[in-house]
Amino acid sequence: MLSLKRRGFLASVPLLALNPRAARAQTMFRFGMAAEGGSFMVYALAFLDALRTVDPTFEVSRVATDGTMENVAKLEAGEIDVGMVAGEVAHELFEGIGRAPTRLRIVSVMYSTPGMFAVRADSRYRTIGDLKGRPVVWNVKGSGIAVQARYMMDGLGLDIDKDFEPIYTDDRTSGPALVFEGKAVALWGGGLRWPGFVEMANDVRGCRFIVPSAAEIRTIRAKYDFLRPIVVPASLYPGQYDDLTTVGTWSYLLARDALDDDMGYRLASDLYRMERGGSLSRQLAESTAQNTIASLPRPGLLQPGVQRFYQEKGLLP
Secondary structure: OOOOOOOOOOOOOOOOOOOOOOOOOOOEEEEEOOOOOOHHHHHHHHHHHHHHHHOOOOEEEEEOOOOHHHHHHHHHHOOOOEEEEOHHHHHHHHHOOOOOOOOOEEEEEEEEEEEEEEEEOOOOOOOHHHHOOOEEEEEOOOOHHHHHHHHHHHHOOOOOOOOOEEEEOOOOOOHHHHHHOOOOOEEEEEOOOOHHHHHHHHOOOOEEEEOOOHHHHHHHHHHOOOOEEEEEOOOOOOOOOOOEEEEEEEEEEEEOOOOOHHHHHHHHHHHHHHHHOOOOOHHHOOOOHHHHHHHOOOOOOEOHHHHHHHHHOOOOO
16 A cells, blocks of 8 residues: 555646736635535535625635535636635645645635544444444545545555445435445544534434544554544534544635735635624634634745734734
């Protein structure tokens, strides 16, 4: 098996030429959306709705995409200004895994993405080891959530295509039905209140969650320390009575390299106004300045306009 550190999952995403920096400030930005059925679409709709509330003159053009990978390609081609990108993919972009390091920059964190499995409530499966050799739904092949699964399972010495019976779907909505119909034993997912998990937990048949053990978390992080411990609080889903500790990453709003700095400043200002005014909805609750700064893999990755805003507010030196 090829090492993930030598062969990134973004190797197939072309590094495209960037447009030159605009000579004047933008008055509209193009926002890369996502496919229906996933957390990204839920977040996007909440974000754009909140943006209209705090800054009604902000013009936004929605650009339909399939999510992380297409957003990356369009950002680097200069076809969108801001796009949603999963944390594991952002890691590969910034570290230059399988490609040259990206020049995309961070506008804000979106939310943390804790990776875990959901099984039927009456399932006999209790651990990740119990799922080996069994049919598991990894969602859309090449999606950010499937990339996360590859990293986490590889951290345990497992290959999602060889050590399980992999099921990849054409959309992000059919996974729960495959589990309830007995065609799969588990659904992989991530994120707090992830739609697939919400559907399973709200079904009369119910579900349980499987996360790595404490020893497995140490093993995963020994190989991939960018995967951070995340606690899924009790009662987040119906029938979930205890906190669940797993690992994951932060997903990001990334900006194209040539985004006008004033546009980045304005976006940071609007998000800060949402935060300070208490208008961050449940979907946006983690999109704070503090979380964004704390999540930075290293200095210099903030969009320059965002960094200027944070400095003026005394959040950064």
